[in-house]
Every structure is written in C-alpha cells, then in structure tokens.
Amino acid sequence: MTNTQTGNRVVIVGGGIFGCTAALELLSRGWSVSIVNPGGPPHEDASSTDVSKVVRMDYGSDVFYHELGEMAIEGWRRWNRDWPRPLYHEDGFLILSHGQMQPGEYEYENHHILGQRGYDIPRLNMNLASSDYPAWDFSGYSDGYFNPTAGWVESGAVVEQIAKLCKDSGVQFYSGHMDQLYSEGSHVSGVLTTDGNVIPGDIVVVAAGAWTPTLLPWLTDLLSPTGQPVLHFLPENPDLFRADKFPPWNSDIASSGWYGFPALSDGRVKVAHHGRGVSVHPDSRGTVDVNHEIRAREFLGKSIPALSQAPIVYRRICMYCDAFDGNFLIGHDPNREGLVVASGGSGHGFKFAPLLGEIIADAVEHHPNKWSARFSWREAGALTTEEARYTGQ
Numbered sequence: 001m002t003n004t005q006t007g008n009r010v011v012i013v014g015g016g017i018f019g020c021t022a023a024l025e026l027l028s029r030g031w032s033v034s035i036v037n038p039g040g041p042p043h044e045d046a047s048s049t050d051v052s053k054v055v056r057m058d059y060g061s062d063v064f065y066h067e068l069g070e071m072a073i074e075g076w077r078r079w080n081r082d083w084p085r086p087l088y089h090e091d092g093f094l095i096l097s098h099g100q101m102q103p104g105e106y107e108y109e110n111h112h113i114l115g116q117r118g119y120d121i122p123r124l125n126m127n128l129a130s131s132d133y134p135a136w137d138f139s140g141y142s143d144g145y146f147n148p149t150a151g152w153v154e155s156g157a158v159v160e161q162i163a164k165l166c167k168d169s170g171v172q173f174y175s176g177h178m179d180q181l182y183s184e185g186s187h188v189s190g191v192l193t194t195d196g197n198v199i200p201g202d203i204v205v206v207a208a209g210a211w212t213p214t215l216l217p218w219l220t221d222l223l224s225p226t227g228q229p230v231l232h233f234l235p236e237n238p239d240l241f242r243a244d245k246f247p248p249w250n251s252d253i254a255s256s257g258w259y260g261f262p263a264l265s266d267g268r269v270k271v272a273h274h275g276r277g278v279s280v281h282p283d284s285r286g287t288v289d290v291n292h293e294i295r296a297r298e299f300l301g302k303s304i305p306a307l308s309q310a311p312i313v314y315r316r317i318c319m320y321c322d323a324f325d326g327n328f329l330i331g332h333d334p335n336r337e338g339l340v341v342a343s344g345g346s347g348h349g350f351k352f353a354p355l356l357g358e359i360i361a362d363a364v365e366h367h368p369n370k371w372s373a374r375f376s377w378r379e380a381g382a383l384t385t386e387e388a389r390y391t392g393q
Contacts (some may be wrong), residue, residue, distance in 0.1 A: 011201035014208035015041035025357030035252035060387030061109040088203035091243035106254040141349040210282040210319035223381040226277030232314035238267030257390030265268020275390040331377035
C-alpha cells in the first residue's frame with residue numbers, strides 16, 4: 001500500500017486483536033499510532049484472552065466467509081513462518097451430526113461448499129471413526145466429516161506477540177480507560193481518559209470489543225455484549241485428548257452450541273458453548289452457571305464419556321460483542337467525523353486476525369476493500385447470526 005498518510009495520528013481504543021492488528025497496519029502506512037488499553041495487552045477480561053480459538057473456513061452456505069477463512073489460514077501459516085514459534089496449529093476440524101447431513105443444514109452446507117471450492121473431503125465412515133477418535137462415543141452420530149485445513153490458535157499468546165510487535169515498531173501504549181471522546185467542534189480529535197489526560201488524534205478507532213457499546217452508547221442497536229460459558233476439564237488420561245486423536249470439533253453446533261479443543265500441554269481440555277449467550281455488562285459478567293455445568297456433563301456423558309466426570313479446573317465467561325447481523329462493524333461513524341468503529345466480532349472474529357489489520361486500515365483511509373461491503377456502516381435490522389451459532393435457549 002502506498003504511504004499517503006505520513007504525519008497523521010490515530011488513537012486506537014482497545015489493545016485486543018482488532019486494535020493491535022490495525023495498529024501494526026496503520027503504522028506501516030505512515031500513521032503515528034497510540035493505543036489506549038487498561039493494562040498491558042492482552043487484557044485479562046478481553047474475549048481474545050484465552051488459551052485457544054478455532055480457525056476454520058467452514059461457514060455453512062456463506063461463501064463470503066469461506067473465502068475469508070481460506071485467506072486467513074494462509075495468513076496464519078505466514079505468521080507461523082515469521083514468528084519465533086508457531087501459534088497456529090493446523091490440527092483440522094471434526095464436524096459431527098446426529099442425523100444424516102441434509103441440504104440447508106450447517107454441516108451439509110459446509111461440506112457442499114468445500115467441495116464446490118475444490119476441497120475433496122470425504123464424509124466420515126462412522127464404523128471406523130471410533131478407532132480414529134477413541135475419546136468419542138459415536139453411537140449417537142451418523143454422519144460428519146473431518147476438514148484437515150483448519151485448526152486452532154493460542155489466542156492469548158497471539159495477542160501478546162502482536163502487542164510486542166506494536167511496541168517494538170513504535171506504537172505508543174497508554175494504560176488507562178477511555179472516559180469519553182474528545183472533540184474540537186464537530187470533529188472527534190482524541191480521547192479523554194478517566195485520569196483526565198487528552199490523547200490527540202486525527203482519527204479515533206474504537207476497537208474495545210464487548211466494551212464498545214458501553215463507550216459509544218448510541219451503538220446499542222448495532223452492538224451488544226453477551227457472555228458465553230467456557231469450561232476446562234482435566235481428564236484422567238490427557239493423552240486420549242491430544243490433537244492427533246482429538247482435534248478441534250463441533251457437534252451439531254447450530255442446534256447444540258457445543259464445541260471444543262484438544263488437550264493443552266498441561267492436560268486441560270476446553271469445552272465451550274457458541275450460542276445466544278446472556279446479555280451482561282462486561283464489567284459484571286458473573287460466573288458460569290451451575291446449570292450450564294450440568295448440561296455440559298450431560299452432553300459429555302453421551303458423546304465424550306471420559307470427560308463427563310473429569311474435574312473442572314477453570315471456568316470463564318467469555319464476552320462476545322455481538323453485531324445485530326453477526327457481521328463485524330468496521331467503518332466511519334457517519335454522524336461523528338473522525339470516529340471509526342472496529343468491533344462486532346460476534347464470537348468469530350479472532351480467526352480472521354491476519355486480515356483484520358488491512359480491513360480496518362482500509363476503512364480508516366477510505367480505501368476500497370473486497371470485504372468492506374459486508375462490514376461497513378449500516379443501520380440496524382433484523383437479528384441474525386452466522387449459521388454455526390446456536391440460537392436456542
């Protein structure tokens with residue numbers, strides 16, 4: 001990209017995956033970049049501060065996200081080559097269906113679109129699946145597939161690495177909270193922090209994840225924070241859950257919400273829920289409800305028996321910033337000159353980290369971008385989600 005912005009200043013509110021990738025890209029284009037973040041990234045309460053996130057291009061019938069996911073995987077491979085150690089683990093993605101995959105359903109549409117786009121992925125032979133994936137009880141499953149072009153990333157470590165690159169490259173970090181936007185006339189020209197400091201900028205990018213609609217309350221029709229439960233189990237035999245036998249998975253996710261990951265080096269196995277979530281303030285999210293733990297063990301008892309009685313060693317409410325239509329919100333606020341919003345991860349933004357910086361920077365600079373039409377500013381409408389998102393109770 002031709003550097004046309006030398007000398008211009010941008011203040012980014014939020015040092016998560018949206019904010020730090022945008023900072024690196026804008027810095028490379030000649031911007032002077034500051035990040036305002038409470039504490040050093042990764043912030044302990046941010047959605048990206050966790051041990052793992054799924055990387056996939058399996059997006060039902062939505063070819064847009066299939067293509068975006070494919071490009072993101074190439075980006076993760078590039079980062080693996082460039083960084084001190086690989087943080088993306090291409091262990092594949094196991095998709096399971098209780099019934100035969102049918103047209104119109106998430107699992108079938110995944111497999112169909114992958115085939116149309118040149119990926120030869122045979123459906124699982126359920127009679128042989130138990131030998132390949134011994135932790136699973138397949139008696140309740142009759143169909144599925146394994147996509148080897150997918151995996152998971154060490155999400156907290158990724159944010160730490162990108163934040164380090166930002167600091168090493170000259171991004172100025174301010175440890176504090178945004179109190180309000182600072183304006184000169186009708187133009188947003190900086191950020192006022194809670195300790196009274198003004199951090200000036202020609203452009204302010206608010207990339208504060210679940211805190212975005214709190215900081216910018218006029219966005220509550222477009223964005224809302226929701227809490228999603230995460231549990232870590234410690235099985236008696238962690239080797240049963242290593243990636244070669246227990247890759248990242250989902251089980252009828254559009255109708256159940258359950259998904260999970262292989263064991264970490266310390267043996268922990270993460271099982272999470274990708275659903276409607278509970279509307280909560282990100283500063284008072286609470287804890288995982290005991291009823292959710294009961295439901296999790298019921299699911300595991302039927303599907304992954306060796307986890308069903310394993311002790312829970314970690315609980316977390318992961319905060320999503322849900323856009324009303326499940327698509328990211330990345331664009332200039334039409335009513336506030338100088339303000340750009342980069343948020344609405346909706347529980348599936350992290351996998352696109354290698355592409356987010358360019359998308360956000362192009363939005364800041366009003367450059368055309370292949371993906372901008374889906375993510376640009378729009379009025380609130382009917383509530384929808386991505387096809388993998390469970391919307392039941």
